[in-house]
Amino acid sequence: RADLSGKAAFIQGGSRGIGAAIARRLAADGAAVALTYINAADKAQALVSEIEAAGGRALALKADSADAVALKNAIRHAVERLGRLDILVNNAGVLALAPLDEFSLDDFDRTLAVNVRSVFVATQEAARHMNDGGRVINIGSTNAERMPFPGGGPYAMSKSALVGLTRGLARDLGPRGITVNNVQPGPVDTDMNPDSGEFAQTLKEMMPLNRYGHADEIAGFVSYLASAEAGYITGASLSIDGGFSA
Numbered sequence: 032r033a034d035l036s037g038k039a040a041f042i043q044g045g046s047r048g049i050g051a052a053i054a055r056r057l058a059a060d061g062a063a064v065a066l067t068y069i070n071a072a073d074k075a076q077a078l079v080s081e082i083e084a085a086g087g088r089a090l091a092l093k094a095d096s097a098d099a100v101a102l103k104n105a106i107r108h109a110v111e112r113l114g115r116l117d118i119l120v121n122n123a124g125v126l127a128l129a130p131l132d133e134f135s136l137d138d139f140d141r142t143l144a145v146n147v148r149s150v151f152v153a154t155q156e157a158a159r160h161m162n163d164g165g166r167v168i169n170i171g172s173t174n175a176e177r178m179p180f181p182g183g184g185p186y187a188m189s190k191s192a193l194v195g196l197t198r199g200l201a202r203d204l205g206p207r208g209i210t211v212n213n214v215q216p217g218p219v220d221t222d223m224n225p226d227s228g229e230f231a232q233t234l235k236e237m238m239p240l241n242r243y244g245h246a247d248e249i250a251g252f253v254s255y256l257a258s259a260e261a262g263y264i265t266g267a268s269l270s271i272d273g274g275f276s277a
């Protein structure tokens with residue numbers, strides 16, 4: 032397991048699902064964690080209490096990732112409270128699905144603001160505070176590689192954008208030994224994509240492993256990328272998707 036003791040992490044969107052699993056795992060591996068949420072204050076606070084009860088250090092901050100000022104302020108506040116910043120996890124994301132004719136421009140714009148622009152904004156601010164040898168880990172999607180159902184073009188576009196953004200940011204931060212990578216999960220059982228019903232069954236049939244992933248499996252991969260051992264991986268988009276894109 033990674034030894035992240037003495038490190039501090041900032042996780043955009045850490046109150047539920049994959050982000051919460053990442054917060055739990057990075058804390059268990061020794062990092063102090065700051066996590067943001069937009070609505071689920073109760074869940075974010077419960078997670079902080081859980082991490083503290085296990086002997087870790089955590090704080091929850093309300094910040095809409097679509098609001099650049101709020102997001103930057105949250106990062107600055109976390110750095111003040113935790114005293115440093117080593118790991119940024121850009122996990123906040125939204126999934127809007129609708130038939131082409133009904134897809135609203137508001138949903139299109141929000142998808143870009145939360146899934147893409149926030150990654151740029153947070154990385155720009157985090158880089159001002161991050162120690163050399165730090166880590167930026169984006170949560171993309173296997174839908175950047177394969178989009179096998181209709182209605183999700185803007186979502187797939189947003190996650191494909193992260194592939195290029197990750198490459199470019201790796202060039203910006205490489206000279207400081209900061210790596211930037213993009214983790215592309217396949218279907219993972221969360222509120223966004225519950226492992227139940229007909230849609231889930233259809234997705235499972237597309238995968239060699241024929242099952243949903245667990246948020247803990249994504250968190251374990253993120254922890255590895257955050258570790259010293261992964262220091263030669265950068266600019267990469269890495270799928271952890273049960274073979275969805277195979």
Ligand code: NDP
Binds near residue numbers: 067
């Ligand atoms: P969930 O909807 O279960 O959780 C989303 C998390 O992001 C919550 O903590 C939520 O906060 C937070 N969040 C959403 N919008 C904002 C915002 N504007 N500002 C701040 N926080 C926000 O999603 P998942 O855990 O399933 O997904 C996490 C990431 O993984 C996303 O980027 C998603 O695209 C990606 N992904 C998910 C897959 C899946 O199958 N589940 C597959 C591939 C990629 P709050 O609780 O306050 O609402």
